[in-house]
Amino acid sequence: MRKMMVALAVLAMAGSASAADGGGIKGSGSYGTAGCGLGSMAFGNQKGAIQILAATTNGLFGTQTFGITSGTSNCGESVVGLSGTKTFIEANRDALAKDMSRGSGETIAALSHLAGCADSKAVGAKLQQSFQAVFPEQSISDEAVSANVISTLKTDKSLSCGALG
Amino acid sequence: MRRLLLPLLAALALPTGARAAGLDYAEELVSAARTSGLARDRQWLRLGHWRPRAVGGYESEADGPAFFLSPRGKTDPEAELVATLRGFFAPEPKDPARQHPQCQFPARLAFLARRLGIDPSRLPARRCEKLERFWARTQARGVTLVFSSYFLDNPASAFGHTFLRLDKGEEGGGGERAELLDQGVNYAATTDGGNAILYAVKGLTGLYKGEFTALPYFYKVREYADYESRDIWEYDLALEPDEVAMLVAHVWELGSTWFDYYYLSENCSYHVLGALEAASPRLDLLSRLGPVVLPAATVQALYQNPGLVKRVRFRPSVRAQFARRAAALDPAALDAVEAVAADPAAPLPEGLSPERRAAVLDAALDLFDVRHARALVEGKDGVGELRQRLLARRSAVPVQSAPLTVPPPPQGGPERGHGAARLGVGAGESSQDGSYVALSYRAALHDLLDPPAGFSPGSQLEFLVTDLRWETEHRRLRLEDFSLVDVVSTNPLDRFDRRVSWHMRAGASTVRDGGCRECLAGRFDLGGGPALVGAGGAVTAQLAADSELAAAPSLQGAFGSGVRLGVGPTATLRLLGGERLATQASAGLRFLPFARPDTIWELAAETRLHLGPASIALAWRKTPLDVEGQLSVLFFR
Numbered sequence: 122m123r124k125m126m127v128a129l130a131v132l133a134m135a136g137s138a139s140a141a142d143g144g145g146i147k148g149s150g151s152y153g154t155a156g157c158g159l160g161s162m163a164f165g166n167q168k169g170a171i172q173i174l175a176a177t178t179n180g181l182f183g184t185q186t187f188g189i190t191s192g193t194s195n196c197g198e199s200v201v202g203l204s205g206t207k208t209f210i211e212a213n214r215d216a217l218a219k220d221m222s223r224g225s226g227e228t229i230a231a232l233s234h235l236a237g238c239a240d241s242k243a244v245g246a247k248l249q250q251s252f253q254a255v256f257p258e259q260s261i262s263d264e265a266v267s268a269n270v271i272s273t274l275k276t277d278k279s280l281s282c283g284a285l286g
Numbered sequence: 287m288r289r290l291l292l293p294l295l296a297a298l299a300l301p302t303g304a305r306a307a308g309l310d311y312a313e314e315l316v317s318a319a320r321t322s323g324l325a326r327d328r329q330w331l332r333l334g335h336w337r338p339r340a341v342g343g344y345e346s347e348a349d350g351p352a353f354f355l356s357p358r359g360k361t362d363p364e365a366e367l368v369a370t371l372r373g374f375f376a377p378e379p380k381d382p383a384r385q386h387p388q389c390q391f392p393a394r395l396a397f398l399a400r401r402l403g404i405d406p407s408r409l410p411a412r413r414c415e416k417l418e419r420f421w422a423r424t425q426a427r428g429v430t431l432v433f434s435s436y437f438l439d440n441p442a443s444a445f446g447h448t449f450l451r452l453d454k455g456e457e458g459g460g461g462e463r464a465e466l467l468d469q470g471v472n473y474a475a476t477t478d479g480g481n482a483i484l485y486a487v488k489g490l491t492g493l494y495k496g497e498f499t500a501l502p503y504f505y506k507v508r509e510y511a512d513y514e515s516r517d518i519w520e521y522d523l524a525l526e527p528d529e530v531a532m533l534v535a536h537v538w539e540l541g542s543t544w545f546d547y548y549y550l551s552e553n554c555s556y557h558v559l560g561a562l563e564a565a566s567p568r569l570d571l572l573s574r575l576g577p578v579v580l581p582a583a584t585v586q587a588l589y590q591n592p593g594l595v596k597r598v599r600f601r602p603s604v605r606a607q608f609a610r611r612a613a614a615l616d617p618a619a620l621d622a623v624e625a626v627a628a629d630p631a632a633p634l635p636e637g638l639s640p641e642r643r644a645a646v647l648d649a650a651l652d653l654f655d656v657r658h659a660r661a662l663v664e665g666k667d668g669v670g671e672l673r674q675r676l677l678a679r680r681s682a683v684p685v686q687s688a689p690l691t692v693p694p695p696p697q698g699g700p701e702r703g704h705g706a707a708r709l710g711v712g713a714g715e716s717s718q719d720g721s722y723v724a725l726s727y728r729a730a731l732h733d734l735l736d737p738p739a740g741f742s743p744g745s746q747l748e749f750l751v752t753d754l755r756w757e758t759e760h761r762r763l764r765l766e767d768f769s770l771v772d773v774v775s776t777n778p779l780d781r782f783d784r785r786v787s788w789h790m791r792a793g794a795s796t797v798r799d800g801g802c803r804e805c806l807a808g809r810f811d812l813g814g815g816p817a818l819v820g821a822g823g824a825v826t827a828q829l830a831a832d833s834e835l836a837a838a839p840s841l842q843g844a845f846g847s848g849v850r851l852g853v854g855p856t857a858t859l860r861l862l863g864g865e866r867l868a869t870q871a872s873a874g875l876r877f878l879p880f881a882r883p884d885t886i887w888e889l890a891a892e893t894r895l896h897l898g899p900a901s902i903a904l905a906w907r908k909t910p911l912d913v914e915g916q917l918s919v920l921f922f923r
Contacts, residue, residue, distance in 0.1 A: 159508050160663050182509070187472075187499035189541025190385070190416060197469075197501055198423055209467070213504055215662060215673075216512060219651055222677040223644070224686035231466040231504070245686055252681030259674035 156263045157196035157212040201284050203271070206235045210267035217270075218256060224249035236274055237284025247277055311408050312375040316368050318402055325364035327401070332564040333394055333536065335545075336363050347552060347560070349495075350543030355387060370394050374409060389414030390542055393535035393564070417538055420500070424469045426534045427455035427527070431558065432470070433519040433585055433700055434510040435603075436742050438775045443514075444747050445731060446581040446700065448555045449473065450562070451503055451520070452534060465520075466504040471537050473498050473557045475547035489549035496547030496557065498540045511603045513659050518601040519699040521585065523594055525566060533565035551577060555584040569594065576707065576923070578729060582700035582740065589701050598701075600694035604659070608652035610692045611645070612782065619646050624781065626650040627657070630675035644685040651676055653782055695743075697865075703740025705922040706730040710903070712918020718804065718911060720759035724766075724918055727752050734774060734860060735868040735903075737896045737922075743823050744776030744787075751793070765806055769793035776826060778819035787828055788814035797841065798909040799886040801850065801878075807838035813856065826860040834876060844880035852876030852886065869893040886910055894920070 187197055196208050210217060213228050220226030224245040233241035248255070248270070255269040274282040324330060331337075334353075336344040346353070346360045354360055356369035373387030374395060388395055389412060398404060430451040437443040450471040455463070475494040477485060488494050510516045525533070545557060556579045559571040574587035588594050602610070612620060618635055619642065625632035627650040634643055654673055655662070661669040710726035729750035732741045753767040770792045777785040791811040796804055813832030819825065834852045837843070843850035856874035863869075871891040878884050892905040901920040907913070 159505070159513070160665055182472075182499070182501055182505060187501040189420065189471075189498055189500045189538060191541070200423065209502075209504070212502070213466075213508065215655075216508060218674075218677050219655070222651070222680040223648055224681075224684075225689065226687075227466060228504075231464045234464045234467065242686065249681050249684070249686065253678060256674060256677070259670045 157208050158214055158263050159212065201235050201237060203286055206232065206271060206285065207267045209235055210270050211263040214263055214266055221248040221252050221255065235284065236282040238274065238280050238282040243280055244274065247273065247280060308375045308408065308410055312372050315371050315402050315404060319367055319371065320364070324401060325367045329397055329564070329567040330367060331363055332567065333397060334363055334366055335560060335564070347545055348543045349546050352384070353543035371398065385414070385416070385542070386412045388412045389417050391539050392417060393532055393539050396532060396535060420538055421534065424452045424534055425454045426452035426469070426530050428453035429523045429525050429530055429533055431521045431523060431585070431588060432506070433521070433581060435517045435519070436745055436747065437514055437516050438745055438747065438773060448558050448581045448584055449506070450558055466502070466507060468503045469500055470503045470506045471498060471500050472506070473554045489547065492546035492548045494547040495544040496552070497544045498537060500537070500541070507601070511601060512655065513663055515603040515605040515656060515659060517603045517606055517695070520599040520601060521588060521595045522597040522599070523588070524596040529566040533561065536561055536564050551579055553579055555579050555581040559584050559587060578706070580706050580730060582703050583706065585700045598699060600692070600699070602692035604652055605656050606692055607690060608649060608656055610690060611649040611652055615645060615649060620781070622646045623649045623653060626676065627653040630672055630679055640683055640685050644680070644683045644687060647676070647680040647683065648687055651680060697738050697743060698740050700740050704737045706732070707923045708736070708920055709923070710918045710920045712903070712916055714914055714916030716912055716914035718798070719757045722755040722757045724916055725754045725756070735870055735892060735894045737865060737901065738862065738868070739865050744778065744819070744826065746772065746774035748772040764796065765794070766796050767793070776817050776828065779816045786814045787817040787830070789830070797836065797838065798912045800883045800910065801842050801881065802838060802840040805838045805840045807836040807841055810835045824862050828858045830856045830858070832856050832874065832876070842882040850878050850881035852878050866896050867893070883910070
């Protein structure tokens with residue numbers, strides 16, 4: 122009987138371990154505020170545990186947000202100018218932070234385009250220097266991050282980021 | 287009252303005479319369309335997603351009623367064409383949530399205008415503000431089909447996924463295309479948060495709605511390449527400017543409907559090709575697909591239209607980016623990467639140049655993101671702070687990293703993959719049953735000994751595998767083995783990647799030990815353990831702690847029941863000789879508590895020689911009561 126129990130326990134543990142690996146993720150519920158960040162787009166206001174699997178197949182992002190004719194999200198716009206730049210920064214916050222620390226990368230190139238800056242290499246160097254000013258602490262909101270990035274780009278006239286107004 | 291007023295005002299905007307003349311013109315166009323049989327035109331049928339029915343006639347795959355202006359539209363392409371033509375001349379709809387037909391169906395309008403020579407000045411002018419906004423947002427100049435690679439950790443993505451990208455053709459600051467800003471067009475099921483079994487049943491039987499959505503490409507890159515660490519393949523299509531415009535217009539039309547979602551057939555990949563075909567009547571895509579549609583097969587369908595794919599790009603996952611960065615570092619630097627990824631304040635080796643310090647920190651950043659991707663998106667406590675400190679440390683090194691170029695993996699993209707279905711014919715000899723003829727069929731997709739081109743190394747995913755034997759001496763047909771699903775995920779263990787490899791199988795096997803007299807037992811197998819991969823992927827050695835649950839009425843299971851549980855180790859060695867040769871040998875031992883016999887074992891070896899469309903397989907297996915050998919030919923389709 123003991124042997125059997127051990128065997129069953131092993132199987133049960135193997136089963137639950139694989140279930141835990143198997144695509145289940147938990148939303149922290151900390152994305153309740155509106156925004157275009159990945160977490161808020163994926164989990165919205167849902168609290169507690171949800172599963173990607175249950176959210177949608179082959180995409181974290183639901184149809185309510187990005188419906189073609191009915192979309193309610195302004196995060197679908199990635200157009201040149203101030204609002205497009207804001208959206209982009211918020212949605213790509215983590216990737217942009219990494220590229221900023223490195224002073225180069227795809228998100229910096231895209232950001233330079235949206236903001237109408239002359240030279241993305243110069244933008245990369247500037248943002249790398251300004252990393253602490255843009256991200257003074259981790260808990261800073263997405264909106265504050267985008268405001269900091271935009272003011273950094275606007276303040277340095279040599280970057281001539283013309284689309285920021 | 288207001289409701290009545292609006293359409294009235296709209297109608298009054300046209301003088302009565304002009305309106306009557308418009309209606310005459312509409313009828314003129316209707317009769318011209320009828321005479322020329324335009325409703326049977328290939329592109330019209332594609333725009334409405336009508337397919338011939340087995341019983342005759344047509345039926346549209348679109349299931350949202352708003353997609354049809356005629357009540358008979360779903361099954362009658364001509365009625366819908368007539369209703370569409372008349373709709374273009376109709377007053378503004380009463381319901382403000384509905385669009386005017388000119389605005390709702392821009393691709394139909396373009397098609398009919400071209401084919402019937404509609405004079406635009408004789409159409410009542412309508413403002414389509416929402417459509418214009420969508421048009422401005424996409425600014426499409428080109429189209430790319432995007433394939434995100436197999437992801438075994440999520441059943442919904444195990445076969446990969448495809449979607450479209452509408453390319454703006456704009457340049458980023460550095461001269462590179464700013465692809466992140468392009469618009470992605472995704473088709474996916476809208477699921478409702480049920481449990482996994484319900485999900486599977488609904489997914490297979492069309493109970494979920496599938497809908498098209500449009501979202502910036504960067505969301506997809508963040509989701510797939512960063513969050514799920516899946517490599518992405520991008521196929522730029524050689525479409526004419528009018529075909530690109532037609533596609534955008536048709537995607538808009540699809541936005542107002544849904545399709546019943548079938549996981550195996552009418553899935554994401556199917557409807558993406560359907561949209562492409564509707565925009566470009568010269569293409570033949572859906573006809574290249576089998577009854578089960580896999581994303582990789584839709585990529586291959588592109589290639590069957592010569593010249594359609596004009597460029598392929600590989601977009602590495604964060605895991606692949608890390609591997610590339612790590613490959614450029616010496617052992618001492620790799621130690622530092624490990625240390626810094628665990629503790630952002632860990633010291634770096636003395637005397638490193640700023641460039642080397644930047645390289646170590648760049649690799650550590652990617653490693654951190656690989657390890658904590660989920661925790662970061664979920665906002666788990668502490669993880670973001672650690673990352674912040676690591677980023678701050680990197681930013682303090684005044685070196686701008688050079689762009690990282692990651693070459694595509696040697697096995698290539700999904701276009702190089704073998705067909706998912708596999709038919710095997712062979713002959714064998716069993717010590718228990720004598721000689722036999724073997725016949726096997728697999729619905730999908732790939733096992734570890736199949737031709738490796740185009741598939742992720744070490745990943746196996748098989749669906750509906752049946753092995754039949756005709757025993758020539760006993761003149762008896764036997765179901766030797768059946769797998770509903772069989773998954774193997776091999777994660778090579780190295781200093782940075784400590785994920786265990788695992789496998790899972792559900793199916794049935796013939797019992798070849800003393801447990802019963804060659805009965806067929808239902809089986810569930812689950813196990814895992816470390817795997818080592820060497821010699822550039824040519825050698826894989828794996829040790830696993832395995833469990834198997836077997837049940838059959840005649841099985842001498844635990845406590846006299848028909849169910850037994852086996853636990854024990856399996857050792858596996860796999861050798862690959864380029865893309866031509868694959869060999870695997872394994873030895874497994876299982877303890878069966880309270881069952882008879884109480885111990886079983888199995889030794890097995892198989893080698894396959896790949897000769898293009900077919901492979902030759904030689905297999906040998908020894909079990910407590912049986913030794914057998916088999917030679918067969920495998921065909922992929």
